[in-house]
Amino acid sequence: MKNLLTSSQMRNADAYTIKHQSISSINLMEKAAKAFVKVFKKEVPNKEARISILCGQGNNGGDGLAIARLLYGENYKEIAVYLIDFSENQSEDNKKNIKRLLKFKIPVVIIKGIEELKNLQADIIVDAILGSGLNKPLQGNYADTASFVNDLNAKVIAVDVPTGFNSEGGIAEKYSGIKADLTICFQRPKINFFFPESVKALSRFKVVDIGLDENFIENQKSEWKLTTEQGIKKLIKPRKNFSHKGTYGHALIVAGNNTTMGAALLAASACIHSGAGLTTVCLPQSGLIALNTSLPEAMALPRNQHLAMEAFDKLSAIAVGPGLGIEEENEEILEKLVNLRKPLVLDADALTLLSQRGDLLYELPAQSILTPHMKEFDRLFGEHKNWWKRVETARREAVERGLIFVLKNQYTFVCLPDGDVHINSTGNPAMASGGMGDVLTGIITGLMAQSYSSADAAILGAYLHGKAGDELAKKRFTVSASQLALQIPKTIKRIIK
Ligand SMILES: NC(=O)C1=CN([C@@H]2O[C@H](COP(=O)(O)OP(=O)(O)OC[C@H]3O[C@@H](n4cnc5c(N)ncnc54)[C@H](O)[C@@H]3O)[C@@H](O)[C@H]2O)[C@@H](O)CC1
Numbered sequence: 001m002k003n004l005l006t007s008s009q010m011r012n013a014d015a016y017t018i019k020h021q022s023i024s025s026i027n028l029m030e031k032a033a034k035a036f037v038k039v040f041k042k043e044v045p046n047k048e049a050r051i052s053i054l055c056g057q058g059n060n061g062g063d064g065l066a067i068a069r070l071l072y073g074e075n076y077k078e079i080a081v082y083l084i085d086f087s088e089n090q091s092e093d094n095k096k097n098i099k100r101l102l103k104f105k106i107p108v109v110i111i112k113g114i115e116e117l118k119n120l121q122a123d124i125i126v127d128a129i130l131g132s133g134l135n136k137p138l139q140g141n142y143a144d145t146a147s148f149v150n151d152l153n154a155k156v157i158a159v160d161v162p163t164g165f166n167s168e169g170g171i172a173e174k175y176s177g178i179k180a181d182l183t184i185c186f187q188r189p190k191i192n193f194f195f196p197e198s199v200k201a202l203s204r205f206k207v208v209d210i211g212l213d214e215n216f217i218e219n220q221k222s223e224w225k226l227t228t229e230q231g232i233k234k235l236i237k238p239r240k241n242f243s244h245k246g247t248y249g250h251a252l253i254v255a256g257n258n259t260t261m262g263a264a265l266l267a268a269s270a271c272i273h274s275g276a277g278l279t280t281v282c283l284p285q286s287g288l289i290a291l292n293t294s295l296p297e298a299m300a301l302p303r304n305q306h307l308a309m310e311a312f313d314k315l316s317a318i319a320v321g322p323g324l325g326i327e328e329e330n331e332e333i334l335e336k337l338v339n340l341r342k343p344l345v346l347d348a349d350a351l352t353l354l355s356q357r358g359d360l361l362y363e364l365p366a367q368s369i370l371t372p373h374m375k376e377f378d379r380l381f382g383e384h385k386n387w388w389k390r391v392e393t394a395r396r397e398a399v400e401r402g403l404i405f406v407l408k409n410q411y412t413f414v415c416l417p418d419g420d421v422h423i424n425s426t427g428n429p430a431m432a433s434g435g436m437g438d439v440l441t442g443i444i445t446g447l448m449a450q451s452y453s454s455a456d457a458a459i460l461g462a463y464l465h466g467k468a469g470d471e472l473a474k475k476r477f478t479v480s481a482s483q484l485a486l487q488i489p490k491t492i493k494r495i496i497k
Pocket residue numbers: 014015025028029032056057058059060061063087089091129130131132133134135136137138139142159160161186210
């Protein structure tokens with residue numbers, strides 16, 4: 001897992017690297033510019049493209065100036081540099097890079113007011129006006145420049161971060177900065193890149209290594225962790241010699257209703273394919289034939305008001321909710337499950353029921369995992385103005401109540417009782433279809449049955465779910481939930497190879 005840092009922590013990482021790796025700040029800037037250019041060359045292979053590089057007066061602008069010089073060296077023919085000269089403060093490395101740039105035949109235009117940009121024509125804009133040093137929303141000339149750039153019919157590639165985009169903290173409802181097609185960012189993605197509101201500022205990002213001290217970065221205190229395949233590989237437990245079905249636990253999935261039986265089948269299939277030794281599905285009588293024919297590996301427990309829960313004590317993992325229905329009898333079952341005092345996996349209708357039963361919500365056994373999407377989360381804890389606030393609530397509730405929240409989205413946030421937030425980077429829009437969440441619940445439950453801790457099951461489950469979807473999406477326009485469940489064993493095998 002990788003630590004994600006705030007901009008001020010990243011500045012410390014810059015300073016530490018400069019001090020301890022005997023590299024000067026101007027050389028670090030050169031390294032950053034080189035790393036940027038390496039990606040840029042792949043993105044813009046056409047050497048005739050008209051490239052306008054907009055440089056501010058700080059170090060982000062300094063990067064832009066170095067990039068201009070390096071692109072010139074790479075034989076890009078049509079480069080123009082615009083010095084956005086709206087303030088008094090020029091950084092030292094920015095000054096040095098201007099001097100270096102002036103030795104080359106690259107046109108440089110000084111921009112004191114927005115009207116001086118009006119003749120700018122470009123296929124590509126390199127946005128190096130403001131970087132992670134942003135300390136307030138853009139106003140005046142800066143905001144006008146951003147809206148001018150946004151109105152150009154050009155591809156915008158931002159250096160480190162789009163001008164005007166704050167790297168962490170809530171993203172303003174009205175974004176006044178530059179909208180970049182691609183952001184090439186240094187060493188670590190910005191925390192805010194993972195929040196859905198970032199679409200206002202960036203379509204995609206790539207991270208390049210600029211040689212900052214990794215030990216320093218990893219030793220910083222940060223609650224933000226980015227899940228990596230290397231980290232995931234370490235979590236996966238190999239199947240043991242002489243093991244048998246009892247070794248891998250017995251999962252119970254309480255799910256399904258007359259019109260939503262598929263949810264139970266999908267969750268059960270995912271649970272089986274994630275490696276649970278035994279899977280029992282507790283579903284209405286009307287679902288028995290479907291279960292027995294589509295998933296012969298699963299056992300069935302007909303769900304009625306006489307459901308005896310004494311035997312549930314022996315189970316290694318229990319999930320409740322997918323397609324369950326919110327009728328009174330299901331509320332009673334949920335209450336009985338909560339009273340077992342074993343960690344549960346709670347999804348879908350179980351979450352809706354909890355939002356109507358605040359008392360039960362606050363009685364959930366510690367280490368239980370809740371897997372809400374945005375609407376389910378807000379039903380539980382009230383409307384949130386933005387995703388930053390939503391994750392803050394999830395984090396607080398996780399810490400206060402010893403629960404785990406798997407807050408689902410393109411990037412899923414896994415909030416743990418120790419306050420850490422693991423951001424899952426796998427998954428893709430081909431997976432945006434009904435039943436995907438049921439499969440995630442099944443995977444997490446299957447992992448818990450195999451005695452993964454709740455935290456590991458949540459982190460690993462979210463990763464495997466997205467990764468299986470990514471693998472399938474390589475050859476498919478859309479990925480269905482049942483396909484994804486079948487892909488899980490292949491994904492796990494590939495990761496541990
Ligand atoms: N050694 C280093 O420090 C390195 C820095 N790098 C680059 O440096 C950038 C950060 O540089 P800086 O800290 O100089 O920051 P910026 O280049 O973002 O500029 C900061 C300046 O802009 C002003 N400013 C902030 N918000 C403003 C606003 N809304 N309107 C008008 N002015 C505003 C600040 O007062 C400050 O003078 C990174 O994003 C990255 O591109 C890279 O070169 C890698 C190495």
